[in-house]
Amino acid sequence: MTKKKKIVVKIGSSLLANSDNLTLRYAFMNGLMSDLAYLQKQGHDIILTSSGSVALGLNMIDRKPEDAGILDKQAAAACGQPLLMNAYRQVASEYDMDVAQMLVTVEDMEDRRRFLNIKNTMLRLFENDILPIINENDSVATRDLRVGDNDRLSAKVAQMIDADLLIILTSVEGLYDRDPSDPDAKFIAEVKDVTEHLESTTGISTLGSGGMLTKMQAANMAQNAGCETIIAEGIIERPLSSVLNEERRYTRILVSGVTQSPLNIWLSNRLHVSGTLVVANDRVKALVEGGLGIRREDVISLQGDFTKGDVLHVYNEDGEEIARGLTNFSSEETMLLARNLDMPVEDVIGYKTKSDVIGAENILILQENHLLLDAPEHDQKFVVPV
Known part of the structure; x- marks a missing residue:
């Protein structure tokens, strides 16, 4: 050597x-x-x-x-x-x-x-x-x-x-x-x-x-x-x-x-799950094809008490992990945004910022060479009212 x-x-x-x-x-x-x-x-x-x-x-x-x-x-x-x-x-x-x-x-x-x-x-x-x-x-x-x-x-x-x-x-x-x-x-x-x-x-x-x-x-x-x-x-x-x-x-x-x-590399190798998002299956294909972020209307449910800048694990509706990315909002803000789609972002959270929960520049679509994590089995906070 x-x-x-x-x-x-x-x-x-x-x-x-x-x-x-x-x-x-x-x-x-x-x-x-x-x-x-x-x-x-x-x-x-x-x-x-x-x-x-x-x-x-x-x-x-x-x-x-x-x-x-x-x-x-x-x-x-x-x-x-x-x-x-x-x-x-x-x-x-x-x-x-x-x-x-x-x-x-x-x-x-x-x-x-x-x-x-x-x-x-x-x-x-x-x-x-x-x-x-x-x-x-x-x-x-x-x-x-x-x-x-x-x-x-x-x-x-x-x-x-x-x-x-x-x-x-x-x-x-x-x-x-x-x-x-x-x-x-x-x-x-x-x-x-x-x-x-x-x-x-x-x-x-x-x-x-x-x-x-x-x-x-x-x-x-x-x-x-x-x-x-x-x-x-x-x-x-x-x-x-x-x-x-x-x-x-x-x-x-x-x-x-x-x-x-x-x-x-930093996004893919996580030691701790700060939070998770479940994204609608009809959005997953477009997400995997690249170039897109995760919008608030794409979120079906979330889990975890996370803050802005945390790395979230993203799953489809079948519980399969598809991506990881840096969130632009806290868990509370994400929940409010997903439940109030008819309101502008700044009216919901009190300040003007990007509307994507995870921006396209801060998301990693997982590949075959990544070890995937099973979806946590804890209770989820459903953000879309039944």
Whole structure:
């Protein structure tokens, strides 16, 4: 690897923490930081997405992983994050590396302005040869407003910095066509279409919040952003360079299709659903053919307490997701507009603005290479009176 690249590396709790006593695996951490230092000295820009704070903090609050609730995990994260970063700082200093901590929430990644601010911070750290270490801020994130796993967080980071490569280190060699414990399981070295392998990727690790399914979801997010993904075993000695030098096997997920614009990439890779719209089927065809936004008269129902600038998921009447886009109105304003079609927009909401709920310039029509989200099963706010 001679060309300078932007590389995101993700490691999970099961690699960092001993599952028996929930203490750091310093041998793995040393091998990892040695490889990261090697890649950095080659001129590559590296970001480390690291789990581990919750696992390391559980001892301090006297809880086991299987018994910990959301409040326990928040407290454990607050206890474990200083331990984790102190260990990273100590080990990194042995390899003449500087590290920086960045804690983010799903709101940071989903809000466009915060997203760009995080990106600018990372770029400035690169300029100073400092390794950003990113984790979800589990001590403040609630169950409903959290990234949910660092696999998808790492993919969002890869998208954010226009990364060339996402490396996800895990406890197995890569992807199999079924549970790796099955003697008939076959190893899959290369993946083009992630959707073909989702059914075989069930289960999660004891310490982590994700499994192979979240890794494949992350790979799909990355490939749509023009970034290849490698899933490999997190061995102790040279966990990264042994893969990059083709010394052992791994699974590579290839880039799919033509890379879209930064805005469309951001729109397509969502971690949290702010709100949804159901659009009349007779409008869907024109919408999919392109060049049109979503008018207030197209909206049959809406769901969620969203604000102007949030990303909405758009469904047809059959519950199939067809698009995602930035809304020009809050949920309350959208409801009022859809219920008062005979009134001018400014008379309904009190100010003059564009009439489209989602403008044509801010909408993404989903394609086959996007993983679609099922329509939420919660009660909807019907905006068209019966």
